[in-house]
Amino acid sequence: MDTSGSLSITHLIFNASPLVQFVMLFLLGLSIASWTIIFSKSNSYKAARAKADEFEDKFWSGIDLNNLYQECIKKGQDLIGLEVIYSSGFKEFVRLINSGPADQEVVMDGTYRQMKVSQSREMENLESHLATLATIGSISPYIGLFGTVWGIMHAFIALAAVKNATLSMVAPPIAEALIATAMGLFAAIPAVMFYNRFVSKVEALENRYINFMDEFATILNRRLVRVRSEMNMKNNEVPQNSVQPSNGYSQKSFNHPLGEEHQNQYSRARVNTQSSPYHTPGVEGDRYRNSSRSPLQGQ
Template identity: 60%
Template sequence: MESGLNFVDLILKASFLVQLVMLTLVGLSIASWAIIFQRKTVISQAQSQSKNFEQKFWSGMDLSKLYNEIAARTGSASGLEALFVSGFKEFAKHKKGNIQSPSIVVEGTHRSMRVALSREIEKLESSLSFLATVGSISPYIGLFGTVWGIMNAFIALGEVKQATLQMVAPGIAEALIATAMGLFAAIPAVMAYNRFAKNVEKLETQYINFMEEFANILYRQAATQVEAKQNVSA
């Protein structure tokens, strides 16, 4: 005599709607795990790239040389490199012209870097909303399957004259599996979302700090250039 209930049999014997709920939850779980691994790789690469670029940037390397080195690479720059390229490119345009005020230069480079910052953060946050959605709705989808399964179990129970626990247990058990699967899909998604959102927030702060520091450097260079032109004209 078998003891306990077979998990696979319970799923196969569940009603069509409950099976559909389970299938939906399995699909959401697989999709969320795929996004978790993909986002982990992207965010880890962004953290590593930012660290390496900052070391090179603050090493005292000539900014023009650094810009040319990044521009010569195949593929578009990302992370701090994207902010640096957009800011320095805008600065170079102003530098070729007649700089009247350093503030005008910094304002232009700031606008350019803010656009680049928005694009980089958008890349990092891609698909995070899906994880948040899975974490929010999966328990309710599972609960819907459970309620439907228990309702069917009690309806079937009402059709017999003598009810026993052995008759009720399988129907309730197969219904509760939907709730368990909902939690199985939701918990990793919520944990991953919170972790990734925190990491993206740290990267955004790092990007903003670099943007301000870089803008100050460009301001000083622009001020030096304006001062030199004034001395020559005097």
């Protein structure tokens, strides 16, 4: 199409009917909002995945649970993803232990519920603005189509008043109407494409969080059984086994999430997942089973 003179795109836009111009301006605003969300969410998901990798490397490196908790507390409001889930779960676990004698099932149920609440809040942050992106992708083509229909209708009304209609009279109104459709597609296509991509990333992170919660709950449950056994063997000498996340606790009881005697054997135990007592089924938890590396060696 000849884009010079009266049929240039800018000329058609500025000489379109007021309603078509409003539709174009609205679609331009939707496109800007869409790309703003796309860049923002891309950075958020990239940071969330990097933080999850960093935390899991540290968690499975054999670091003391209390030291890891203190590191999370020092970050304050900068906690993201697994850090939030871990710190909330560990804090609730210690609180229930120190509140007095409690059934093991009650302790673990309360701990897991607290981690679930934190995980739900993290998912809300990850899913924020995705609905807006989906809405833009859904309505933009229809808004553009509305502008096109209105523009063509306006063109035919103008032609009705002319006895001898020519192509030069028909082309400009139809061209300006089609610009609205093009702008609608320009706003919708990236929004739909990135929405589907972001949903996939959110689901992957959600599975990763859930698998970590299951693994961490299994570790805490195992340690709780062991601590109770040691306390019974020592005639319930509670002060020696008191757990305080702020002041420290028995190094023997909570030195490593798997226990001291398992720390050096962990990499071998994770390979044989069928017989290992430390394997937790799950999509993300099985990544160590399918890898030749030990989870203690990092990502």
